[in-house]
Amino acid sequence: MPAAGVVMIIAVLLIVLAVVYYLVSTIVALQRITNALDEAITGVVGIIEKSAPVEAVVTDINANLDAGVDLLEGLLVKKAGLSDAMGLVDGLYPGAAAEGLRNVPESKTVKAPRISEVYTKGTLTLARLGREAPIAAASPKGPALRNPAYGSTAARALYPEIRQGRPGSMPRSPIIGTDSPVQYVPSESPGLRKRMPVPAGASAATTPDQEQPEGGVVKSGLAFLRRLTKDD
Amino acid sequence: MTLEWIGDAVLLLVILPVVVYLLRGVLNAANDIVPSAQQIASAAAAGSRDLDATALLLTTQDQVQKTIVLAADYGGSLDVILDDAR
Numbered sequence: 001m002p003a004a005g006v007v008m009i010i011a012v013l014l015i016v017l018a019v020v021y022y023l024v025s026t027i028v029a030l031q032r033i034t035n036a037l038d039e040a041i042t043g044v045v046g047i048i049e050k051s052a053p054v055e056a057v058v059t060d061i062n063a064n065l066d067a068g069v070d071l072l073e074g075l076l077v078k079k080a081g082l083s084d085a086m087g088l089v090d091g092l093y094p095g096a097a098a099e100g101l102r103n104v105p106e107s108k109t110v111k112a113p114r115i116s117e118v119y120t121k122g123t124l125t126l127a128r129l130g131r132e133a134p135i136a137a138a139s140p141k142g143p144a145l146r147n148p149a150y151g152s153t154a155a156r157a158l159y160p161e162i163r164q165g166r167p168g169s170m171p172r173s174p175i176i177g178t179d180s181p182v183q184y185v186p187s188e189s190p191g192l193r194k195r196m197p198v199p200a201g202a203s204a205a206t207t208p209d210q211e212q213p214e215g216g217v218v219k220s221g222l223a224f225l226r227r228l229t230k231d232d
Numbered sequence: 233m234t235l236e237w238i239g240d241a242v243l244l245l246v247i248l249p250v251v252v253y254l255l256r257g258v259l260n261a262a263n264d265i266v267p268s269a270q271q272i273a274s275a276a277a278a279g280s281r282d283l284d285a286t287a288l289l290l291t292t293q294d295q296v297q298k299t300i301v302l303a304a305d306y307g308g309s310l311d312v313i314l315d316d317a318r
Contacts (some may be wrong), residue, residue, distance in 0.1 A: 004236035011243035017250055022255030029262035036269035043276025052282035057289045061296050068300045075307045081317030 073101045086112035 076085045082104065090097035090112045100108035141231055174182055 002233065002236070004233060004240055007240040008236065008243065011240055011248065015243065015248050018248065022252070022259050025259045026255070026262050029259065029266055032266045032270045033262065036266065039273035040269065040276045042276075043273065043280045046280030047276065047283055050280065050286050054286055054289060057293050061289075061293050064293075064300045068303050071300075071304055071307050075310060078316055079310065079314050084317070166269060205303045214254045220311045 031056055070103055073103055077101065077104055077107075083113060084115065087115035088119050091115045097203045 001088070076088070080088060085096045085101070086107055089101075091114070097110075097112040098108065100106075
């Protein structure tokens with residue numbers, strides 16, 4: 001065989017070897033790519049399956065929350081009035097009044113009263129009276145209103161004197177019912193009673209002052225009612 | 233004879249380098265894709281794991297419904313017992 005033929009065979013063999021080497025390497029790389037893409041597809045399918053019901057669920061949650069917001073905003077405005085409602089909102093969440101209520105566009109322009117300042121003062125007072133309140137022992141603006149560990153009567157200072165200081169002077173709790181000894185006159189204005197209850201069998205002509213025990217609480221209450229009636 | 237040597241030279245000096253160059257380019261491109269595909273697979277798996285908590289949305293949905301119902305009940309009661317603002 002001539003030398004040129006041998007060289008040609010060697011050259012062809014080299015070319016074939018190069019082709020085989022690179023093609024096998026490429027095949028291996030493509031197999032790794034295929035495996036990785038299989039994993040990616042598995043993950044993407046998982047994402048699709050898990051996120052499929054999300055839209056419906058979130059839409060339902062949003063609808064319920066919208067209804068709740070509408071309900072609470074409407075109730076707040078209905079009961080407190082727009083101005084006080086915005087003051088309350090701003091007291092709880094400073095700056096929130098500027099955003100206004102969602103269903104009440106005019107709430108953005110309402111001048112909100114500073115309700116939070118009133119509530120803060122009362123809250124501090126109650127906190128200083130609290131038995132376990134931390135600031136009862138060291139109030140931020142003064143000494144504790146009572147001994148936080150043992151005191152229990154200081155809270156009475158918050159209420160009218162007679163009820164807390166001399167509870168024995170208060171009339172007993174009424175007995176209610178159709179056969180109760182004291183029959184109460186139905187009142188169209190709760191809180192204001194034109195005439196004090198009359199014990200069953202007592203004379204209607206008896207003045208209310210004579211029916212009461214010696215304690216001055218009821219008398220003072222009747223005097224207050226009389227003054228109120230005269231003012232009206 | 234001379235033509236045979238010329239053919240040998242062409243095979244060794246032209247065709248073989250060209251074949252090697254082209255196949256090497258293909259291999260390099262395939263190797264470059266591998267890490268990208270693996271990163272995609274990792275990201276998809278992580279995303280799928282993150283969405284495991286979506287089942288809790290059903291609990292959230294149920295709780296929200298109950299909360300709104302309770303709020304509506306309280307609101308209805310408050311509407312009855314409290315006077316409206318003047």
